[in-house]
Amino acid sequence: MDDQSRLTYLTRYYYELQGIRTAPFWLCGLVFQVNTYFDSGYSKGYFRDIFLLMAIGLMGLFMWLAGRYYRHRFGWLNPTWISLPDSRVYWSLYWFVGIWAFYCIFISHFRGFFPYVFTIVWISPLFNAENPPVRRIYFGLAGAVVIFSALFLQIAHGDGRIIIVIQCVVLLALGVADHLLLMSLCTPPNENADA
Amino acid sequence: MPENQSGFPEVDRVIHEPARLAILTVLSACSSADFTFLQTATGLSKGNLSVQLTRLEEAGLVSIDKVLERKKTRTTVKLSSTGRIQLNDYWQTMKRIQEHGIGRSE
Numbered sequence: 414m415d416d417q418s419r420l421t422y423l424t425r426y427y428y429e430l431q432g433i434r435t436a437p438f439w440l441c442g443l444v445f446q447v448n449t450y451f452d453s454g455y456s457k458g459y460f461r462d463i464f465l466l467m468a469i470g471l472m473g474l475f476m477w478l479a480g481r482y483y484r485h486r487f488g489w490l491n492p493t494w495i496s497l498p499d500s501r502v503y504w505s506l507y508w509f510v511g512i513w514a515f516y517c518i519f520i521s522h523f524r525g526f527f528p529y530v531f532t533i534v535w536i537s538p539l540f541n542a543e544n545p546p547v548r549r550i551y552f553g554l555a556g557a558v559v560i561f562s563a564l565f566l567q568i569a570h571g572d573g574r575i576i577i578v579i580q581c582v583v584l585l586a587l588g589v590a591d592h593l594l595l596m597s598l599c600t601p602p603n604e605n606a607d608a
Numbered sequence: 609m610p611e612n613q614s615g616f617p618e619v620d621r622v623i624h625e626p627a628r629l630a631i632l633t634v635l636s637a638c639s640s641a642d643f644t645f646l647q648t649a650t651g652l653s654k655g656n657l658s659v660q661l662t663r664l665e666e667a668g669l670v671s672i673d674k675v676l677e678r679k680k681t682r683t684t685v686k687l688s689s690t691g692r693i694q695l696n697d698y699w700q701t702m703k704r705i706q707e708h709g710i711g712r713s714e
Binding site for chain 1 (some may be wrong): 629637
């Protein structure tokens, strides 16, 4: 990526690359799923409600602090760009999964978590040619992990909650990867530049 | 488009300087950006960035807005409409030079 492309990409995708902002959301999802997985079933009502409220409060605090960190460390900008993949493959998959989900929920009356719909939403950077190859690769690998785990669990009639745990772990890892990409795109102050 | 004696199109010297071109590239990809973001993206020092922004403002290519926020001054920079037109002209000139160069080598 040459310097002009790097500057344009960094400016256009600045907010999208702030992966740490969403990290507490996936951490919370992970904690709740692990909690329900090990829960033997009896009600812990009061403590559980307090735990839930504390987690939501901490999540909000962490997201606010992450926003402040990005603003102080990297700065602020007013974006004009909305990144949408222009790939026909992506939009075909999007509509296919959407119609399939509609069929499963409203016609087959499926009541459960449907990971494919969610995956097709967050996997969009894979189909966006503006992204550097490394970002497209890690989004592709993450999507493959989630889709194949979901298919495997469906065939093996495994516990559906595991796929939520996998999704949360994968999205957490993607957030960290995006943050590292943002760090690598930002250059350190260069005193040799022309004055 | 003005041309010099050798027949090459004339390049806008204010925009052609690498640090200023980097600033204008960032500003052309967003509506406005603050001083910290420009520093992060371009890698320029505070002093150098400040000098380049003043030059760009004097040339009418950017507009600088300073707002006092919690006892700190926040500097927001925006590409002016003249700046946007001149940056587009600059890229067209560069394209013409490239085509001119390719034409000569062939």
